[in-house]
Every structure is written in structure tokens, then in C-alpha cells.
Amino acid sequence: MKPLLIAVYAATLLMAGCSRKSNQPAPLQSTATGTAIVESSGGKQIGYAGMLLDQPVVVQVNDASGNGVAGTAVYFSGPAGVSFAPAAALTDSSGQVTSTVELGQQAGRYKIVASTRDKSGKAIDLSLDEIALGYQQTVGAQLNTQYCVRCHDPESTPQRVSNMDNLSVKPHPFTEGDTLNKMSDADLVAIISHGGPALNKSPQMPPWGYTLSKSDIAALVSYIRAVADPPYQAGGLVYAQK
Amino acid sequence: MKNNLHALWQLFFGDSARAFGSASVILLVLLAVAPAKNHFSQWRHYQKQYLHLIRGRADAVTLERHFQGGIQQIWIPEQQVTDRCTTCHLGMKEASLADVSSVAFREHPVIPHKLTEFGCTTCHRGQGAATTVEEAHSATEQWEQPLLPAKYIEAGCGQCHLENQTGTPFLNQGRQLIVSYGCTHCHTIKQGDGTYVTPDDDPPSLKHIADKTTREWVYAWIKDPQAYAGTATMPNYHLSDDDARDVSAFILAQSTPLEPPLQPVKADTKTPADPAAGTSLYGQSFCASCHAMQNAAGMMVGGNVGPELTGIGTKAKPEWLQDWVANPNHYDPGTMMPHYRFDAAQVATLTGFLESKVEPDFVANVHLDAATPEQVEHGKRLAVENGCASCHEINGIKKPENFAPELSRIGSKPLNQLIFVEGVEHSLPGYVAGKVRNPRAFGPSLKMPQFKFTPQQIDAITTALLALTDRAQSQPPTMRIASVQQSKYQPAGNAGQLMGDLRCFTCHMINGHGGDMAPDLTWEGTAVQREWLTQFLKNPETLRPALIRRMPKFNLRDAEINTLADYMMTVYQTPEFDRDSLPVSQFNPAQVEQGRQLFYSKFACQSCHIADYKNDKGYIGPALAATGKRFNAAWVYYWLKDPQALRPGTIEPNQHMTDDEARALTAFLMSLKSGGAQGAMKK
Numbered sequence: 037m038k039p040l041l042i043a044v045y046a047a048t049l050l051m052a053g054c055s056r057k058s059n060q061p062a063p064l065q066s067t068a069t070g071t072a073i074v075e076s077s078g079g080k081q082i083g084y085a086g087m088l089l090d091q092p093v094v095v096q097v098n099d100a101s102g103n104g105v106a107g108t109a110v111y112f113s114g115p116a117g118v119s120f121a122p123a124a125a126l127t128d129s130s131g132q133v134t135s136t137v138e139l140g141q142q143a144g145r146y147k148i149v150a151s152t153r154d155k156s157g158k159a160i161d162l163s164l165d166e167i168a169l170g171y172q173q174t175v176g177a178q179l180n181t182q183y184c185v186r187c188h189d190p191e192s193t194p195q196r197v198s199n200m201d202n203l204s205v206k207p208h209p210f211t212e213g214d215t216l217n218k219m220s221d222a223d224l225v226a227i228i229s230h231g232g233p234a235l236n237k238s239p240q241m242p243p244w245g246y247t248l249s250k251s252d253i254a255a256l257v258s259y260i261r262a263v264a265d266p267p268y269q270a271g272g273l274v275y276a277q278k
Numbered sequence: 279m280k281n282n283l284h285a286l287w288q289l290f291f292g293d294s295a296r297a298f299g300s301a302s303v304i305l306l307v308l309l310a311v312a313p314a315k316n317h318f319s320q321w322r323h324y325q326k327q328y329l330h331l332i333r334g335r336a337d338a339v340t341l342e343r344h345f346q347g348g349i350q351q352i353w354i355p356e357q358q359v360t361d362r363c364t365t366c367h368l369g370m371k372e373a374s375l376a377d378v379s380s381v382a383f384r385e386h387p388v389i390p391h392k393l394t395e396f397g398c399t400t401c402h403r404g405q406g407a408a409t410t411v412e413e414a415h416s417a418t419e420q421w422e423q424p425l426l427p428a429k430y431i432e433a434g435c436g437q438c439h440l441e442n443q444t445g446t447p448f449l450n451q452g453r454q455l456i457v458s459y460g461c462t463h464c465h466t467i468k469q470g471d472g473t474y475v476t477p478d479d480d481p482p483s484l485k486h487i488a489d490k491t492t493r494e495w496v497y498a499w500i501k502d503p504q505a506y507a508g509t510a511t512m513p514n515y516h517l518s519d520d521d522a523r524d525v526s527a528f529i530l531a532q533s534t535p536l537e538p539p540l541q542p543v544k545a546d547t548k549t550p551a552d553p554a555a556g557t558s559l560y561g562q563s564f565c566a567s568c569h570a571m572q573n574a575a576g577m578m579v580g581g582n583v584g585p586e587l588t589g590i591g592t593k594a595k596p597e598w599l600q601d602w603v604a605n606p607n608h609y610d611p612g613t614m615m616p617h618y619r620f621d622a623a624q625v626a627t628l629t630g631f632l633e634s635k636v637e638p639d640f641v642a643n644v645h646l647d648a649a650t651p652e653q654v655e656h657g658k659r660l661a662v663e664n665g666c667a668s669c670h671e672i673n674g675i676k677k678p679e680n681f682a683p684e685l686s687r688i689g690s691k692p693l694n695q696l697i698f699v700e701g702v703e704h705s706l707p708g709y710v711a712g713k714v715r716n717p718r719a720f721g722p723s724l725k726m727p728q729f730k731f732t733p734q735q736i737d738a739i740t741t742a743l744l745a746l747t748d749r750a751q752s753q754p755p756t757m758r759i760a761s762v763q764q765s766k767y768q769p770a771g772n773a774g775q776l777m778g779d780l781r782c783f784t785c786h787m788i789n790g791h792g793g794d795m796a797p798d799l800t801w802e803g804t805a806v807q808r809e810w811l812t813q814f815l816k817n818p819e820t821l822r823p824a825l826i827r828r829m830p831k832f833n834l835r836d837a838e839i840n841t842l843a844d845y846m847m848t849v850y851q852t853p854e855f856d857r858d859s860l861p862v863s864q865f866n867p868a869q870v871e872q873g874r875q876l877f878y879s880k881f882a883c884q885s886c887h888i889a890d891y892k893n894d895k896g897y898i899g900p901a902l903a904a905t906g907k908r909f910n911a912a913w914v915y916y917w918l919k920d921p922q923a924l925r926p927g928t929i930e931p932n933q934h935m936t937d938d939e940a941r942a943l944t945a946f947l948m949s950l951k952s953g954g955a956q957g958a959m960k961k
């Protein structure tokens with residue numbers, strides 16, 4: 037009987053030792069509360085599926101007069117697969133919390149939420165959209181950087197001066213969903229392949245169909261769709277719910 | 279209790295007939311276990327779910343026709359692929375299922391390969407032959423390679439693709455970091471095609487270090503290289519104060535004086551007559567093309583080919599600076615820095631300017647007594663133990679062989695050969711990333727130093743390392759896409775020596791050898807006119823207004839310019855066409871006018887190029903206002919017809935011009951001779 041007891045005891049110990057430690061962080065003790073939570077930076081980033089976003093997400097908790105509140109707990113959450121480091125933290129002396137974000141494994145849009153509680157314990161939420169590119173969109177993003185941004189992006193950097201202001205007809209930035217979402221895939225492919233005149237637009241958009249391959253151009257279109265703001269809704273078949 | 283058991287026994291096995299009956303029933307039940315297990319297996323459950331899903335959709339009939347029940351398998355014996363993943367992942371090829379929320383049934387995202395040709399586990403890992411969720415995706419007792427997390431998925435591509443690919447930015451970045459941080463000074467990486475990964479960080483030789491800098495600076499640098507320059511690639515060895523004292527003592531003690539010795543600095547370099555002269559010479563020489571320096575506003579401006587110069591006056595001794603500026607070959611024959619032809623006054627100006635760039639705080643708190651022989655001896659021992667000579671040339675220490683573990687198959691390393699510590703995820707990616715992030719966490723006595731990488735850089739390096747698998751080593755050579763290797767091209771003769779001295783290949787590529795900072799010059803002799811080339815070498819003008827990096831002015835003598843121009847015009851010729859085959863004399867004014875129309879209307883070239891500085895503003899491509907002075911007509915014509923044929927990778931789009939259009943445009947462009955770029959800049 038005695039060996040049996042010892043075995044049971046050992047097994048219990050083993051199981052206790054192996055049982056997974058809880059990953060839940062200890063609840064944070066807020067020393068102050070704010071009335072609003074606002075984005076400082078890090079929203080609307082274009083990242084890659086399954087990867088860290090380039091920039092961390094920084095949010096700020098403010099009081100009624102718009103000043104940062106230190107020592108308030110902020111919790112981050114998002115769809116399945118999104119992870120935050122840290123997922124919860126107290127605001128620093130300027131009222132801010134910084135968290136690095138890893139997006140989920142699927143390409144698409146991720147709505148992440150930063151949340152805090154006001155004096156009465158009511159949750160105040162701030163939601164931010166982040167974009168995860170898949171393989172095809174990544175190829176598109178690279179081609180965009182190589183061939184398109186200099187004219188289609190109005191922002192200049194020291195390494196890359198924007199050419200947009202030098203053009204008599206201003207190109208559409210690829211994020212300009214209001215305009216580009218109305219164009220069909222076939223139209224986009226046509227204008228990229230054969231230049232502006234293909235759709236009675238300016239020849240300042242040159243034809244790329246003799247320089248880029250068909251799959252390159254398909255990748256560019258999928259990139260343009262991925263970064264559209266407001267988001268692009270694919271047309272075509274409407275499926276029954278489920 | 280005992281009676282009850284006995285009664286039960288009697289009931290079922292009391293006599294031979296009962297025993298036979300009972301035994302038969304038990305046998306039947308046992309026989310039924312296997313079919314039942316099969317019937318209730320996980321994959322059948324998924325197939326039922328899938329059928330349920332597609333029946334609700336508009337294209338149910340098509341989807342049902344594609345559906346095949348039972349275990350599905352992709353079998354590619356030559357790649358050791360036996361993947362049953364498609365048994366449950368049924369919608370992989372169905373474009374209409376791209377929007378399904380369940381990962382199991384969604385269409386596979388677009389990739390350049392067919393699933394049937396490469397299988398699933400080739401890239402994703404996991405246990406392909408398994409038919410349960412747990413076994414297929416996770417590590418089990420018999421299977422150590424679980425599914426690769428999505429953020430490292432590009433490691434799959436890297437097993438075959440040794441070249442840089444558009445679709446794998448993280449793999450490319452990771453490989454670049456491994457090369458530029460010199461990981462392979464210590465770790466050997468032999469790729470599947472038999473080539474070795476070679477570092478390009480070019481760590482300096484320490485043989486004459488005492489001529490260059492002080493012991494105090496060496497001490498502060500060893501303690502924290504990034505405190506001197508954020509871009510420094512030297513890692514931190516976390517040496518104690520005493521150890522750093524002894525290593526700095528040894529490093530200085532082993533140094534021997536240069537031959538011939540450095541000349542003392544003339545007293546007047548520190549107080550130049552014209553304080554702005556140094557800044558303007560630094561600018562004119564385009565030092566910033568390669569070197570970064572913090573400007574007055576605290577912004578880092580400049581390239582990353584050479585070291586950052588913000589605190590160079592604290593680091594380098596004046597007599598060394600003077601010698602280096604005059605001719606870098608004297609101190610380091612292997613440097614990437616060109617030998618500018620500065621005169622004595624310019625050398626003094628630039629030396630004085632660089633001396634004034636100081637960061638006194640960096641060495642302010644370093645107070646070292648004279649080194650004792652014991653300290654030097656101990657410093658040498660530390661230098662040997664830490665493998666300093668893996669990267670640096672040091673008098674008295676040989677470069678160690680295989681100083682750190684080989685990483686050629688790190689991506690397939692069995693977990694039982696790894697030692698994990700608290701806080702590191704128990705998986706291969708977790709181990710590799712943990713090692714790159716904080717190597718000393720795996721044991722204080724480990725030698726690997728601390729690099730300063732961002733979390734994203736760590737993921738990129740991990741991706742590149744995970745691509746170094748057994749599969750990458752053992753697969754058939756036909757599967758491999760080789761990386762682009764630098765050729766061994768060296769120009770010959772006097773011109774070759776001159777080009778070496780000027781380090782043309784630091785920036786320019788010629789015949790597959792050189793850098794990618796400046797244009798490829800392989801066909802330069804066909805492209806340009808000799809007169810223009812000599813003028814350009816004498817005084818490089820601005821060709822691309824939007825670029826920060828420019829060709830420096832080397833102050834070449836006329837004889838040197840002639841040597842270079844003769845060589846380039848003769849040797850760097852394309853075999854495809856003759857540069858004189860399209861004489862300008864055959865163009866007529868009507869063609870020029872037609873070309874002008876085409877330039878401004880049909881092809882809208884002014885979007886990117888400037889033909890006329892008054893009206894045009896495009897500055898993506900080079901300014902073309904002096905084309906008639908710069909280029910040969912034949913080059914312009916063939917360039918217009920197919921730019922990528924003359925310079926692969928150029929972003930000028932192929933406009934698919936007709937021969938007549940290209941000829942007319944050439945006529946127009948060759949007529950542009952009035953204002954060079956410099957003329958316009960002066961306005």
C-alpha cells in the first residue's frame with residue numbers, strides 16, 4: 037500500500053509542477069482615472085500578417101480638461117491572434133501607455149481596442165484600425181515602394197522627395213478609398229498596364245505593362261485594395277449568410 | 279461483495295455456452311473499436327462541417343463537385359513530402375471561400391507556388407502525415423517541428439531562394455543584418471548551394487590603433503559602443519570596469535607604429551582662418567554620401583557606408599585624421615574610403631573641421647592609470663577568450679577557427695540539443711529569437727555579446743536563421759535559386775589601379791562587381807560622350823536633383839582623368855550596338871519637333887524629367903536638359919526602346935515606343951544642349 041501512496045503523491049506533485057502557469061497579469065491598481073482615451077500615435081499602420089507593427093501604439097488618458105492622467109490602467113485587446121506587449125499597463129507621468137502590437141496570422145484589417153475606466157467604473161474605449169498585408173499584398177507593397185510612391189505619395193522624406201507637386205494632374209494616393217474603391221479591378225489593371233490614356237486620363241501615368249509582369253500588377257491591385265481608406269468591399273457574388 | 283462478483287462470473291461465464299457467447303460479444307465489440315474510431319475521427323468531423331458550410335453558399339454545386347471525401351494526401355517523394363493537411367483544409371483552392379472566417383476552410387492566400395508541387399509542410403512545417411489537429415500542428419513526443427508561427431513564414435521561402443525576392447522583405451532584411459553585423463565572423467553559415475555567407479561590416483584592424491586613438495576612448499568604446507554612435511555594429515561584451523581597463527591596456531600595448539610614421543599636425547589646423555571653409559569642403563566632397571553626422575538641429579544626416587562622424591574629434595588623434603584625409607590607404611589599404619586628391623591646405627581645413635566634431639562627455643569619466651604588465655597580460659587573455667580576433671586584426675593573436683557554433687542547419691536543430699532558460703518559449707523559433715535578443719540570459723559565462731536590435735530586427739534575423747534547415751541542405755540542386763554573387767571583376771592596367779585608388783567599386787557596379795549606391799557603369803562608354811565624361815570627372819555636376827548622395831569631387835589631375843576616360847570609353851562598351859550608329863546629323867527639324875510633341879504630350883516625360891529648367895519640374899529621373907552634350911544618340915534610342923535591357927532594374931517604364939517615335943524623341947533629346955544642370959543651378 038505504501039508504494040502506491042508514494043506514487044500517487046509523486047504524480048500529484050508532478051501534475052502540479054507541470055500545470056501551466058497562468059498568463060493573466062495581476063489586475064492593475066489605478067491610482068487615478070481619466071475621462072477620455074485618445075490616440076497619440078500608432079493607428080492606421082500598414083503591417084504584415086503575423087508580424088510586429090513598425091511603430092508601437094501609444095494612447096493617452098486625459099482628464100476633463102484634456103491633460104494626461106498618470107497611473108491609470110489601460111487594457112489592450114484585439115481579435116484572435118493579435119498580441120500586445122504589454123497588454124495592460126498604467127499610464128506614465130504624461131498619461132501615456134505604449135504597447136508593441138503583433139498582428140494576427142491572417143491578412144486583413146484588425147480593429148484593436150485600448151480601454152480604460154472612468155471614475156464611475158464605466159469602460160471608455162478607443163478603437164484603432166491596423167492593416168496586415170499577406171504575401172501578395174507584400175509583393176505589391178514592395179513594388180509600390182520601388183515604382184509608385186514617388187508620385188502617388190504626397191509625403192516627402194530626406195531619402196525620397198515626393199514628385200506629386202510637380203505633376204499637373206495630381207495622382208491619387210493609394211489610400212484614397214473614396215475614389216479608388218469605385219474602380220473595378222479590371223480598370224485598375226488597365227490603367228496600370230496601359231497608362232492613364234487607357235481610361236481617358238492623363239498620360240503622366242505611364243504604362244507599366246511592358247515593365248511589370250501580370251502577377252506584379254495583380255499584386256499592386258491587391259495592395260491598393262488592402263490599404264484603401266475607407267476599406268474596400270469586394271463586389272461580385274453575394275453569399276448567403278454563414 | 280465477493281458473492282456478487284461470483285454471481286456475475288456465473289452469469290456470463292458459468293458454462294461453456296455462456297462463456298462462448300460472452301467471449302464472442304467482447305470480440306465483436308473489440309473489433310468494432312477500429313471502425314468506430316475511424317467514424318468518429320477528427321477529420322471526418324471537419325469534412326462534415328465543411329459540407330455544411332458550402333451547402334449554404336451560392337456556388338454550392340461547384341464546391342460540392344470539387345469536394346472529395348476521405349483522407350487526402352499530397353505525396354512528393356523527392357521532396358520528402360507526405361502531407362494530409364488538405365484532408366481537413368478543404369477550401370485551399372476555392373477562390374470563393376476567401377472570405378470564410380474559419381481558417382480551416384478558407385482559400386490559401388495567393389502565393390507563387392502550387393500546393394500540389396510543394397506540399398504544405400515544406401513551408402509551414404508541422405507533421406504532414408498526421409490526421410489529428412494536435413499531432414499535425416503541435417510538437418509531440420515523436421515530432422519536434424511544430425507549425426511555424428506565421429511571422430517566420432518567409433523562412434520557408436529561404437530554404438530554396440537564396441536570392442533576394444520582392445515578396446520576402448523580412449527574410450531579405452534578416453539576411454542583410456546577418457551580413458552587416460558580421461555574425462559570420464564567428465559563426466559559419468554554409469548555404470545549401472555550398473557557398474558561405476560572408477560578412478561585409480569590415481571591422482577595422484587594431485594593429486596600429488595607438489596611432490589613431492587613445493586608451494581612454496578604447497575603454498569607453500568597449501564599455502558601450504552605441505553610446506558613441508547609435509549606428510555602431512560592434513556589440514556590447516558587458517565587460518566589468520577592471521576587464522575593460524585590462525583589455526584597453528592590451529589593445530594599446532599590442533599596437534605598433536605605422537610605417538612611415540604619422541607626421542605631426544601643423545599648429546594652425548585647430549584655428550582655421552575661415553571657420554566655414556571646413557563645412558563647405560565637407561559638403562563639396564560629399565562626405566555625407568557615406569558618413570552620417572548630427573547637425574545643429576540634432577538630426578542625423580548622411581549615409582551609412584562609413585562610420586558616423588559626430589564625435590570623430592574625440593575619437594581620432596589630429597595627426598591620424600590628417601594622414602587619413604590625405605590618403606586613407608596609408609592606415610588601411612583595404613578601406614572602402616576613396617583616396618581624394620586634397621592639397622595640403624584642403625587637408626588642413628578638413629582635419630580642423632573633423633577635429634572640431636567632439637563629444638567630450640564620452641570619455642569625461644574615464645580615468646586610467648598607466649597599465650601594468652599583469653593588466654596587459656590579463657587583457658590579452660580576455661581578448662582571446664572573447665574572440666576579439668574573429669573580427670579584428672590584432673598583433674599576437676591569430677584569428678580563431680570556428681569560434682562559435684556553426685549555424686548552417688540551425689533551422690532544423692532538435693530541441694533536445696538546446697538548453698532553455700526561464701522566459702524563453704520552448705520552441706526552436708523561441709530559442710533562436712531569445713539567443714539573438716539577449717544571449718547572456720542563457721548563462722552569464724556565455725561569450726556571445728549583446729547586440730542592439732529592435733524587436734522587428736530580431737524577428738527578421740530569426741526568420742533568416744530558421745531558413746537554414748536540413749531540407750535546404752539536402753534538397754536536389756534543381757530546387758535552388760542561387761543568390762547573386764559578386765563577380766571577381768577587376769579593371770586592368772593604370773586605369774584599374776586608379777579606379778582601385780578612387781574606390782569606384784564602393785558605389786558603382788561594373789561587370790557584376792561593386793556597390794549599388796550609384797549607377798552601373800558596365801556600358802558607360804557606349805552611353806556617354808568623352809568630352810562630357812572628362813568634364814564630369816573634373817567637376818561632377820548634379821544629375822539627379824532629388825538625391826542626397828552624389829558623386830564626390832576627387833580633385834583629379836588631367837592626366838588621371840584622361841587615363842580614366844580613355845579606359846571607360848574603350849572598354850565599357852555594350853556588344854549589342856555601336857555607339858556611333860545613329861549620327862545626330864541625320865535628324866531633321868521636323869523630327870525634333872515631333873519628338874518635342876511626344877515628350878510633352880503622348881509620353882509626358884516631363885512628369886519625371888526636366889528638359890527645360892524654366893518649365894519642367896519632374897525630378898524622379900535625371901535632368902535631360904544637356905542630353906545632347908552628355909549622351910550618344912544610339913544609346914538614347916536603344917534606352918527609349920527598352921530601358922531594362924540596358925540597365926536591368928531601372929524604374930524607367932518601357933513605353934513600348936515604335937521605332938519612329940523613339941527616333942523622333944532621340945532627335946529632340948539630342949537637340950537639348952543649351953543649359954547643363956550646373957547652369958540652371960547657378961540661376
